[in-house]
Amino acid sequence: MGCRQSKQKSKDSLAGAKKTGSIGNGGAAEAEFSVISAASKTCEKLGVSSKQIFGLRQSWKGIKRNMEDTGVEMFLRLFKSNSELKNMFHEFKDLTSEDDLRANEALENHATLVMTTLDDAITHIDNYDYVSEVLRKTGASHVRFEGFKSDNFLNIRDPFLEAVKITLGDRYTDNMESIYKVAITFILQTMVEGMEDALKNKAT
Structure with missing residues (x-):
């Protein structure tokens, strides 16, 4: 089936x-x-079940309507738990106020860019091969960022889940949380694999 x-x-x-x-x-x-x-x-x-995949795609529509806000919230929470990552962003690394960060155009643009990748993956998550290829290429593209490590992708998991919970509110049920956890873990781990493969190829 x-x-x-x-x-x-x-x-x-x-x-x-x-x-x-x-x-x-x-x-x-x-x-x-x-x-x-x-x-x-x-x-x-x-x-996962077909019902869970269907539920995820339906739930994601609520995120698509609030992509920028969800993305910014995700990065704010990422920087709280991994403050050293903010130093990689020259445009706003010196900002300390949450209000200043929320109002920063560079952060908003980067958050939207990341959310667009996540949107592509979740919207097409029922096409495993396509999504895997896109995510691996995205991961590989991060080789060019000096100091960026593949494990950094995994740090996004909890901030993403927290941001999604805030955006969805009561719609973020226990069942939805479980499928979002599966989806984001798959997405981030695939990007990790893509970057690690690219690093190996670069070294040979």
């Missing part, structure tokens, strides 16, 4: 295939099988 919404994604894929003329001689069936297989792979790899 594929994750819920597989049928809808199949329809979307089939519609796209019709526009490009790629359907014919079994093309429709192949397209539908491909979409359902991708969704099933996510459920298997992450150890």
Whole structure:
């Protein structure tokens, strides 16, 4: 069984295939099988149910409407628990006031950039291969930042969960917390792996 919404994604894929003329001689069936297989792979790899994946994607819509605020809140909490990371950002490393940080345009822009990556991953989380590739490339791109370590990605986990909880309020149930934990752990760990692979390749 594929994750819920597989049928809808199949329809979307089939519609796209019709526009490009790629359907014919079994093309429709192949397209539908491909979409359902991708969704099933996510459920298997992450150890979650189709219902949980569907719930996550629905819940994330509340975050999408508040991307900037959620992102800034996430980074404020990250800097509280890992103050040394703020020193990597020249534009606001000397700011100490939370109000000044919230009002800082550079922080807002960076937070939005990070949230956009998370949005891409969660929005397409039922396509395991696509999301894994994107996240690994994102992780690898951080090799260029001097002093940045792959483990730094993992520090975002708790600040992210806390920020999501604030944004969603009562909608952040115990069940939603469990699936958000699975999702963010998968996302961050994949970026870690992407950066570590890039470092190995750079060293050879």
